Amino acid sequence: MHALEARHAPVVSLWVWYQVGGRNEVPGTTGMSHFLEHMLFKGTPRHPKGDLDKLLARYGALWNAFTSEDVTCYFETVPAERYPVALELEADRMRNALITEEETQAERNVIVSEREGLENDPSFLLGEQLQAVAFSRHPYAQGVIGSKEEIKLMTRDGLYAHYRRHYAPNNAYFIVAGDAPAMELLDRAAAAFGPLDAEAPIEPPKAPEPPQYGERRVIVRRAGGALPIIQVGHKAPRAADPRAPALSALAVTLAGATAGGGEAASGRSARLYRALVDTGLATTVDASFQLMKDPYLFVVEAHLRPGVTHDRVERVILDELEKVARSAVTDSEFGRVRRQMLAASAFMTDTITWRAWRFGQLLATGAAASLGEWYDRLAAVTAEDVRAAAESVFQEKGRTVGWFVPEQS
């Protein structure tokens, strides 16, 4: 349990990070953690279905949940005086969710609908395939939401077993940030979660990804998009790796600290923006290094202008990756990168919700033990660190390239 003071607004944001996600699933049950996340909103004996929703709505709370490959996360940002209620709701559903047969059936349709909404997006379709091809053994290949077929086969009993096994205080991080002394925030949290029983420790999944020995490629041909898309993924180290801060800086070097469409004004000095958008080859480009528990991917994604070929854009992307791996960026360029990275850190921590989220993310993935430690490590990154990180990651042997090719309807 960790608490941060944030005294500029009468608000508290609390987060519970369960150490379970797509990474903990096996074929046949893909999407189970995400399905379970939905079921945690369907009531407990103490708070029947709808109770939590209405209580939080009444407080004007900002609240939600998400599931990733690594974690399942629940949060509430509430007026400070409502902190005890939000705590009680989270502690209650940590062990007492009902997960009834009836609610499982009803929610299945909602989750299928969520999946179908994602399938309308060509970028999702390509990304799902890229992930599946990039990983041959590690469960990161499976993504998060699961296949529609497996969602339809998910059983109430399977979900409940998954819940009892993974939802326990010894398998979660609790983070709170808000308008009270940190010890007071912690004492209240300890009182809420302390009485809950622990479960047997959970072994991390044992499916390390074997080395990759050459480029892999995937093509998705669909009529559901007008613009060609290209995604280039390279195997990248886990969040706890010493290169993680430099890889974060590398993503900023290539695509800026804030992504966005034509309306975005920042990030336009970045290398890939200059090479692809300023030259009229692409409408948008992004680069991302995510903090993950296990080695994942450094992904570049570009949406091409109509008539521009995948080959051409792929060549430009690979040229830029090769350049940044070969020569260190200039002082002035690195000055911009560093400033964007550190300013983005400040922007994030100036919002109470995101301050708590960031801290939880660093802890849950093993990236750092505190916001300060992570900031210091980002601030210590040098131009040579960025080059060396690029050189270590941008290897042909660890590359997976995906093309979305629009078909005529």
Place this chain on the structure above:
Amino acid sequence: MDVRRHRLDNGLRVAAIPIAGLQSAAVLLAIEAGQWFEPIGRPGIARLCALAMLRGTTTRDAKAWADALDGIGAAARLDVGSHAATFSAQSLGSDLDVLLELMADAVVRPAFASTEVELVREQTVAQIDDDAKNTRAVAELAWRELVYPKGHPFRARPIGDLDVVRAASADDLRDHHRRAIRPDGAVLVVAGGVDAEQVFDAAAKSFSSWRGDGSREDRKAPDVRLTTAVRKLEVVPDKTQSDVVLGWPGLPRTDPRFVSARVTNMVFAADTFASRVGHVVRDELGLAYYVFSTLGGSRGQSPWVVRMGVNPINVERAVSTTLEELRKIVDGKVAEDDLELAQDKLVGELDVARESPAGVASLMLEGEVFELGPDYAERYPRELRAVTLEQVVEIARTFLQPDRCALAIAGPPLPERD
């Protein structure tokens, strides 16, 4: 909140909200240059003009401007909506003067170089092409075309019509800039780790030279009413889900009934969990992953719409369920608790929004743009609380008639109707 206000000689209104303990400042510059102020019959000019403003000025080319912005690590974007073109940004508080100078450079002195105009035009054409395969965008456009007559500023989406975008010249953009990008009617809101004097000084230094040409034009648009239910299905191939837009023309933000309408919207469908429709369509029946309604605020009748993503086999049921919930409101069958929940939600959100400088700036913006009074921030929660059940029913009867709605659906073909 400690709100300080100042007006520059050119008419630009500045509001500063210092927040102790923060490193950054959020900046919102709202210019009355959205769709409502576009040249009649030229949808897309406002957005094209805004995007071109980000592509170089008379003092810096696009590359130099981008280098300078990234050099202070600021995040910034310029969006065109139904009412305003809004430049939103965030920087470290110590960089505010540089940020405002860069924003002013883009706003006051855009170069509109032909190569840059061509670049944003081609980007926009590509986006319009892509949107033709995007079910949300297709449903949105189909809905607007059902509701607003030709020539109405809200008939198109802000991205505009392909023909207008293709034909727009640099001179067209200069002309729009000269008429619409003006300080009178514009508002600058800065919230966060800054002090008020710093904000006023930096604003004066950067924006004092901004001048409007002539006087502001007062745009008028014909009153829009639906006289019957209208419906349009757009089949978008190779899609799994249908996107649905169901709605009515709304009311101007300056209408005295607008706050009541906002509460009605929350009772009806604004929130998946606090509103009647979300509760029934998603929670009880499991018909949709997302369902919510929005009520736009502008000087005209912005869309008042419910949006949902639904499997094609569930579209008819989701729509009829939504209209059944609406009929209950129109018939006066609204529980006191539904109204209280809606009011609690709307008032509570105001407190929670204070968690970030951007949230504080956004809270202030609406009152400043529509000149709702210096006490608006204090008055607004009371106005929300004062809305009665009778007012909710009256608003629904006036603006949300279930048998006079427009329905647009985009996605796979729908199954045959019984």
